Amino acid sequence: MSLRRASVVALLLVAGCAPTAPPDEPADVPEPRIGHVVAVHPGTELLHVINYLARVYAPPVRDYDYRRAVDAWFGHMREHPAVVHARALPYNDFADLGWALEWPGPRLVEPEGFSHLGRIKDDDTLREYLRLAVAFAQDADFAGFFAAHEADYARWVAEFEARLRAVDPLTPLADFYGTGLDKTLYFSISPLGVVLKANIVIDEVAPRHAGYGPILVPFDPRFLSEGPTTAARFDYTDVALSNAVWHEATHIALEQFADGQRELLMDIEYADALSRQFVVFDEPRLDTYFFVHEVLSDAVAIHLKGVHFGDALAEEHLAQNEAMGGALYRPVVTHFRTTYAPRRTERDFRAHLPALAAFIDGLPTDACE
Structure with missing residues (x-):
């Protein structure tokens, strides 16, 4: 009382x-809260192994003990049909599809769809990719490899969990949103992964797991260090960890907040030097949607970086984005600082999304000062 x-x-x-x-x-x-778990997901790690052998996107996987163990266990499988099939993929983000695999097994549960990934490669190609991945896992005894490294996985999970608890990036993020999330964030430690990314296709690929919002956490060489036994460990700084969580979690959050009002983001008419390079789909409105998705996610991270780590770091981040032609970041960050954040208790992020979309839509093309 x-x-x-x-x-x-x-x-x-x-x-x-x-x-x-x-x-x-x-x-x-x-208080709004965002729940989370940390684990190594076997389905995504299986696809990372296949993509690594296929040299999809020529991933710069660091030379450390786990990679050498992968080479020793799976090196003879480089011409397996799954690996050959994977070479046709444009990049290795398709590891998200590993959530369609159930364990023990793996056993494939046919996806209901592939969301935007099905616009990049046709559904039949992706279904065959998963079927061949199951065959690869059986032929190479992937389950045996995974079991042999459970102690490594547990150590890396504990290290990342400890850093999350020490830095606590989720509390200020939930406060900024003004609401919690419908999903539990699943930080998917990916010892062979190289792309930090949010899985926003899980609702179609594996609707039975739609309660999770997976975020792939790769062993990025910039954020790893090795001890005397060459055992890699996480070495994320407070700023790097917070930035990664704020950015990727916002991709998950935007899918929730945009539910029922996605057209607002797709209908934005805006262009700058960076957006003109963002051509992935045959449908321009879809390119706009994912471009805005990316800008908003990074703008949230920049705003929170300024609040919690100082304006100098936020300005450095903004300058890097502007050097790539991203003129939209600064006005959106300024909008967060001056318009959204001061009134966040009156109107949370979801409720503010129409005003935010209208603000971006009203900016002059190529002249966001």
């Missing part, structure tokens, strides 16, 4: 009246 309410109750008792709650006292509102 608050001090104010306790005082009111005491006065009523002295006066001989039955205590009643003051009509103007607001009800307690729970």
Whole structure:
């Protein structure tokens, strides 16, 4: 009970009246929270192994003990049909499809669809990719390899979990959104992965796991260090970890916040030097959607970086984006600082999305100063 309410109750008792709650006292509102788990997902790691052998996107996987173990166990499988098939992929982000595989096994549960990944490679190609991945896992005894490295996985999971708890990037993120998330973030430690990314296709690829919002956490060589036994360990700084979480979690959040109002983002008419390079799909509106998705995710990270780590780091981040032709980042960050954040308790991120879309749509093309 608050001090104010306790005082009111005491006065009523002295006066001989039955205590009643003051009509103007607001009800307690729970703080928004974002739940999470940390694990190594076998399905995504299987596809990372296949993509690594196929040299999809020529991933710069660091030379450390785990990679050498992969080479020793799977090196003879470089011409397996799954590996040959994977070489036709444009990049290795398709590891998200590993959530269609169930364990023990693997056993393929046919996806209902592939979301935007099906616009990049046709569905038949992706279904065959998964079927061949199951055959690869059986032929190469992937389950045996995975079991042999459970101690490594547990150590890396514990290291990342400890860093999450120490830095606590999710609390300020939930406060910025003004709401929690429908999904539990699943930080998927990927010892052979090289792309930090959010999985926003899980609802179609594996709807039975739609309660999760997976974020692939690769062993990026920039954020690893090796001890005397050449055992890699996480070495994320507070800033690097926070930036990664704020950016990727916002991709997950935007899918929730845009539900029912996705057209607002797809219909934005805006262009700059960076957006003109963002051509992935045959449908321009889809390119716009994912371009805005990327800008908003990084703008949230930049805004929070300024709040929690200082304006100098936020300005450095903005300058890097502007050097790539990204003129939209600065006005969006300024909008967060001056318009959204001061009134966030009145209108959370989802409720503010129409105003944010209108703000971007009203900016002059190639002239976002």
